[in-house]
Amino acid sequence: MADTTVKTIAEVEFGGELPTFAPDTSIEATRRFGKHVGWNTPRFTDHEGARKEGLPGAIVPGVMSQGFLGAMIHRWAPDAEIVAIDTVFRAPVQVDHPHTITGVVTDIDEDEGTVEIDITITNEAGENRVFGTATAKLPT
């Protein structure tokens, strides 16, 4: 498992793993997101309110999960420009449950200066909740 950052595309290895990232999925985080960004409704900010909607508890907004993926890439490659990212919400990310984000480099285009990355948010049971693919441009 890598735990370092990269600065240029020459430092990126095909099949290399990005440093694992544990996003803040606490109720305090979703409430802060709700207050400042949006999605300030009980299904995201209140466990009991979410249960009344038939959910097992509050869930993380999808747009916040997508933001986790972008942050993970920038933590790994601070000078990367994410030029495309596609995120699939397979299942809810439950608030106050630990989740882990892993990523792997699936392609390197040195001519274009871009890398392709697959990223997955997994819960404590090892179930994939969110899957993403990203294209990031790195300095050459």
Added chain:
Amino acid sequence: MAEQEAVDEDIKDLRERFLNREFDEVTFEIDGSRFAEYAKVCGETAPKFTDPSHPDFQAPPTFVSTLVGGRNTPPDFPNLGGMGMDAGKGVEWKAPVRDGATLTGRSHLHDIYTKTGRSGRMVFLVTRMELFDQEGTHIANADTRTVIRERPRG
């Protein structure tokens, strides 16, 4: 097989009638304090995303997914009979979004497709919002993928 072909025909009809037809336009005043909070809550640590005093202060690329249009489908789009759920978000980034910018978001249906499994057919609608700055420069595309699980027939 015949039923599958008939199913595909209705999607073909929807695609011909609705794809690439602009149906919504919204203006957004971009507040740097909002995208800085977004960045911090999502785990960004780079000052260019979190510190308004940074000379290259800008929104993280995924921030445009938080810009919501007036509607997701054209006003004359048919009710497909199931409840729509958010299945995913996509972003194509072209240029930085800055504090104080005024953006115009224009939406169209970018794709309509299906997946069929044991529990029936799911229809996916991809709504694309194209974002332009004050000078008319195309700075990003923000896609929302909505899935509609059709009720079983019979």
